[in-house]
Amino acid sequence: MILLSASPSAWLLALVTAAAYALGAAVASRREGGRSHLAMAPAWALHALSLAWGQLGSTPHFGFAAALSMTAWLVLTIYALERELFPQMRTRWILGALGGAAVLLAALFPGRPLHVPASPWLPLHLTLGIACYGLFAAAVVHAWLMSRAERQMRLAAQLHGSLPLLTLERLTFRFVRWGFVLLSATLVAGWLFSEQLYGRAWLWDHKAVFSVLAWVTFAVLLLGRARFGWRGRSAVRVLYAGAMLLLLAYVGSRFVLEVVLGRVG
Structure with a gap:
């Protein structure tokens, strides 16, 4: 069984992102109320950069771990928006662990190389599927x-x-x-x-x-x-x-x- 792993630079970005999630959750938990949830913003941005690195790099890859990482990022995005409407929501440690685990899993299993799609509509089809995953994941949470x-x-x-x-x-x-x-x-x-x-x-x-x-x-x-x-x-x-x-x-x-x-x- 042969497993591909991400490049050293992608691994470094994944490790920094996971650490940022842990640090952000810890800081947000100590600073209850106000804008404490913004402590997770750097990790959220690094996660987005990690996703872009895997999909827009010289050799884009996609697989089950990348799909889970995108889904986790969408759930965290929904949480950030809801936190503005409902400040009493406090699930930082759970979502921080979810984001950190997802980005590390995507580095461990980057998936298969993506070739030129047979149709220009294929990226839209994949986007709909990932968005669907994100919404149902948010429903489960x-x-x-x-x-x-x-x-x-x-x-x-x-x-x-x-x-x-x-x-x-x-x-x-x-x-x-x-x-x-x-x-x-x-x-x-x-x-x-x-x-x-x-x-x-x-x-x-x-x-x-x-x-x-x-x-x-x-x-x-x-x-x-x-x-x-x-x-x-x-x-x-x-x-x-x-x-x-x-x-x-x-x-x-x-x-x-x-x-x-x-x-x-």
């Missing part, structure tokens, strides 16, 4: 926060750094709805324009099967929410199931190819 807040309420514990339960629930399903729209657009584009995008007809491979299963799961979740008022643990479990299927669709299949089978071409 909010669902976890919602479950934690509900558990604390049942234990009559004081809620520290948490949004009201109804606000978390509303945000969770807002991300699910927009993620579902992007997932639908990605699947339709892949089905109708597969030959133009990839130079081959649509194939019912592992990626396609898991993507369609994820789409069906999220459709059932949104339908159950609209028609039957699904909420709480049942809704969260369905969301987690759909997110896991979606994760297996690209990240899982590429992980098997790149790490288990050692195919990076």
Whole structure:
């Protein structure tokens, strides 16, 4: 099994970014309130630079780890925007660990070299897919926060750094709805324009099967929410199931190819 690793300069940037995430989370935790969350801004900017380094360099690469790193960066971007609206949100250590781990994983497994795409629309198709991953990842994070807040309420514990339960629930399903729209657009584009995008007809491979299963799961979740008022643990479990299927669709299949089978071409 042959695994590619990033260049020394990319590794250095990844290590500096991970350290910046840890330092930013520590500083932000000590300076509660105000603009304390801006301590994470340098790490966020370095993460963006690391992504650009991998995609815009002399030999661009892409794979499962790069997809996870982009997804983590999008979740952190959403958190930064939400923090302006909801200052009481405090998940810095969790998101800092997520960002640091993702950027190091992308350096360890940079993926396969990217060739000239068969279609100029392929970058847009990939962008839609990554944005879809980011929105559903944000939904999962909010669902976890919602479950934690509900558990604390049942234990009559004081809620520290948490949004009201109804606000978390509303945000969770807002991300699910927009993620579902992007997932639908990605699947339709892949089905109708597969030959133009990839130079081959649509194939019912592992990626396609898991993507369609994820789409069906999220459709059932949104339908159950609209028609039957699904909420709480049942809704969260369905969301987690759909997110896991979606994760297996690209990240899982590429992980098997790149790490288990050692195919990076």
